Amino acid sequence: MTYSKITGLGFYVPENVVTNQDLTQFMDTSDEWIRERTGIRERRYFTYGKDTNAGMAAAASRMALERAGLQARDVELIVYATITPDYFFPGSGFLMQRELGLEGIGVIDIRDQCSGFVYALSIADQFIKTGMYKTILVVGSEIQSSWINKSNEGRGVAVIFGDGAGAAVLQATEDPEHRILSTHLHADGRYAEDLYVRDPGSSRPGRSATKEMVDEGGFDVIMNGNAVFKHAVVRFSEVIGEALEANGLRPEDIALLVPHQANIRISEYVRQQLNLPEDRVANNIQKYGNTTAASIPIALTEAWEQGRVKPGDLVCMAAFGSGFTWASALIRW
Numbered sequence: 263m264t265y266s267k268i269t270g271l272g273f274y275v276p277e278n279v280v281t282n283q284d285l286t287q288f289m290d291t292s293d294e295w296i297r298e299r300t301g302i303r304e305r306r307y308f309t310y311g312k313d314t315n316a317g318m319a320a321a322a323s324r325m326a327l328e329r330a331g332l333q334a335r336d337v338e339l340i341v342y343a344t345i346t347p348d349y350f351f352p353g354s355g356f357l358m359q360r361e362l363g364l365e366g367i368g369v370i371d372i373r374d375q376c377s378g379f380v381y382a383l384s385i386a387d388q389f390i391k392t393g394m395y396k397t398i399l400v401v402g403s404e405i406q407s408s409w410i411n412k413s414n415e416g417r418g419v420a421v422i423f424g425d426g427a428g429a430a431v432l433q434a435t436e437d438p439e440h441r442i443l444s445t446h447l448h449a450d451g452r453y454a455e456d457l458y459v460r461d462p463g464s465s466r467p468g469r470s471a472t473k474e475m476v477d478e479g480g481f482d483v484i485m486n487g488n489a490v491f492k493h494a495v496v497r498f499s500e501v502i503g504e505a506l507e508a509n510g511l512r513p514e515d516i517a518l519l520v521p522h523q524a525n526i527r528i529s530e531y532v533r534q535q536l537n538l539p540e541d542r543v544a545n546n547i548q549k550y551g552n553t554t555a556a557s558i559p560i561a562l563t564e565a566w567e568q569g570r571v572k573p574g575d576l577v578c579m580a581a582f583g584s585g586f587t588w589a590s591a592l593i594r595w
């Protein structure tokens with residue numbers, strides 16, 4: 263039986279650090295409000311002319327490949343998650359493929375928002391288990407800072423998000439002990455408009471982008487923060503429980519939980535539900551904010567660099583986001 267396992271991890275965040283205090287220049291907010299409601303102290307914003315969505319992903323991927331002891335040419339497929347691509351289409355996965363010199367291999371571009379990385383990992387896992395590919399690059403990358411509305415109208419959303427990229431190399435293994443145990447994907451489109459960007463959409467007649475759309479705020483992220491929060495705490499716990507149950511495991515077996523970095527209060531609630539000690543949950547939202555599809559691979563890579571992920575450890579990733587989507591992955595490292 264063929265399984266898949268993560269053999270290399272990497273991440274990249276832009277150099278430009280933007281503190282909560284820095285945001286007060288653009289909007290009516292405060293360091294205290296942001297820290298108390300979200301746990302965030304600072305985030306990274308890309309530098310125009312230096313960082314791109316695909317470029318950051320390529321940097322993260324090179325690091326992951328080096329740690330896996332592989333060359334870029336060993337990669338057979340790219341699964342790339344982002345909701346903030348460099349172009350409306352084609353997706354940034356193709357630009358990263360070009361940058362890595364991998365012309366010819368397949369690229370699967372997905373969105374799936376904050377659950378994007380877990381969805382991407384699940385897709386890659388299936389391709390490896392069927393025997394179609396042996397080495398797949400799984401990527402999450404976002405540039406949120408060029409998208410969000412940094413005025414007072416957008417402050418409820420703008421303070422949360424940041425930029426960055428993370429990557430994992432997934433390889434085939436015959437070892438039943440150290441592998442991805444299972445992945446679990448869910449969505450509920452009834453809540454699509456509780457966290458969304460309407461434009462440029464194809465649902466209305468005329469040009470897909472007009473000045474009116476900009477003036478109406480059609481390009482802004484619209485978020486019903488309270489609804490997202492309430493659903494997130496339920497779904498996180500549910501999907502982690504589902505993964506544990508599928509493998510006959512219990513919460514106390516988790517050596518490291520890597521939740522999508524949405525809000526420190528959400529992660530803390532989930533930690534308490536599972537009765538896990540603080541050191542078994544990876545949290546870096548304080549430094550990077552919510553980097554959407556990049557948040558899990560960045561947090562996992564940092565935890566791995568800190569020696570918090572060791573062979574034999576049970577690692578659980580869990581995400582919740584726009585869609586609504588939610589997902590989990592359980593790995594025996």
Ligand code: UT7
Binds near residue numbers: 299486490
């Ligand atoms: O990955 C999924 C992505 N999204 C999420 O995970 C979001 C989940 N939701 C949340 O994290 C929280 O709902 C937020 C952090 C977004 C908001 O926290 P909240 O405790 O739900 O605050 P609220 O939206 O109920 O707003 C409370 C007050 C309001 O003022 P009034 O009406 O009480 O006078 C807001 O206008 O805080 C005000 N407010 C702000 N004040 C200072 C909203 N944004 C800000 C801000 N700075 N940036």
